[in-house]
Amino acid sequence: MHARMGRFMDINIAIKGGQEAVGIKGPHAGPLIALLPHIKESVHKGDSTPLSSAAAGWLGSVFMFGYTIASPIFARLSRRGPCWTARSIAIGLVVWTAACASTYFFVGTSYDLLLLCRLLTGVGEAAFCALAPVVIDDASPSGRKSSYLGLFFMAIYVGIALGNIVTAGIPSWEAGKVILLVEACLMVPMIVLCLRWQWRFSTSPQRVINEAPAYTGVSGTIMGFMSDVKQVLMSKSFVLICLGFAAFNFVVGGLAVHGPTILRESLHASRPHRRENGDPLLVLEEFGSLLWGQSMAVAGKNPDVSSRARAGSKICAIMSAIGALSIALTAMASSTGMFLCMMSFSLMALFSTTAPCNVGLMSTVPEDVRSQGLAISIGVSHLIGDFPSPVIIGAIADASKSWSVAIMFAAVWMLLAVACWSLACRHIYRYGAVVPTAPHVTYYVSQASTDDIDKETSFDPVMDVVE
Incomplete structure (x- = not known):
């Protein structure tokens, strides 16, 4: 293995x-x-x-x-x-x-x-x-x-x-x-x-059992796809984590596009200086992603999916709050060195949520629709995240004639991610990670989730808890 x-x-x-x-x-x-x-x-x-x-x-x-x-x-x-x-x-x-x-x-x-x-x-x-x-x-x-x-x-x-x-x-x-x-x-x-x-x-070979008859043809494929989407969106925890991820992408996408412009127009940094300091920023992003992947491994060492999802959403909420504060301090930077220092710390904090967030997304939907869940999160996070954010942040900078105001707006927007991930953590703590998606649906939890003992887990479709 x-x-x-x-x-x-x-x-x-x-x-x-x-x-x-x-x-x-x-x-x-x-x-x-x-x-x-x-x-x-x-x-x-x-x-x-x-x-x-x-x-x-x-x-x-x-x-x-x-x-x-x-x-x-x-x-x-x-x-x-x-x-x-x-x-x-x-x-x-x-x-x-x-x-x-x-x-x-x-x-x-x-x-x-x-x-x-x-x-x-x-x-x-x-x-x-x-x-x-x-x-x-x-x-x-x-x-x-x-x-x-x-x-x-x-x-x-x-x-x-x-x-x-x-x-x-x-x-x-x-x-x-x-x-x-x-x-x-x-x-x-x-x-x-x-x-x-x-x-x-x-x-994983585990699949949903006792499901509807196999779908056939084009219309059947569409029906099967809609069934997958319904299963994913029935999970409140998944929806909250996904919205938090969209807020994260909104901030990161906007800052990534306008960062060089801010250095040039607001802080008057030369092109060599911007390129010279760009790679250290990326190194810190790599460090943040790997470091908090390791931290997530410690916090979520319990193989139970609810423990993993709760640990992931908690780490995301904490680090995004630190990132939001750091971005706010970045908006107040008066020199290129201070701007790069605070932006580096902000990015390290924000990108440390990447692995825990994806762990949370995969842990809050049934095993057989995890890839569909990731696909939906990709679409949502880009559609309302880094797709419109460069335009919106740029428009705010134009209207206010200040990049500091635009950066402060990004910091406030990041608080939406903090709220979504905090609510997801609370919901998982109260009800568990995976929510039932349809009456009489039963599926097998993976061996990694049950200490190598295959266990059949049934859900009561009325109650929002795992029995």
């Missing part, structure tokens, strides 16, 4: 780091923010004029659209059989690789083709991000699940840091496209390994 887990984690970290290294998470991630000036100068929309900032912004928005729409589709596809989790991940990586390679060979200066490739990269990553955490959660040893998840999410920031380093000396968009081609080539072995080891890394 440990050797198998080690191999899979190596694959996951390589994939996740590689994807983030090409800025797949949107315009604020990795090297894409460095390449945007070159893209605006070299890529044209209809005529020879440079791209507007709004058109460049759509490169991130269309990625998020594909990412959000495809996540639940891949989550549903993964339930076709034991091997379909690995196959779904492989399909997503094929789409992602094809999109990156197409950007190099076919895009040229066409804005429309670049937009299409960005849409497909979002579709490709959706398969991996919605399914890989579930596989890690199943394969990692009892009591260590959060540590492995923390390592997985740390790979995001490793990839972003590598992307910043690689693109530091890129002189043009033509040169920048080479990075995408190299990444596409490096991803091919990962696809082969996913398919070669598909039987080894299938998710």
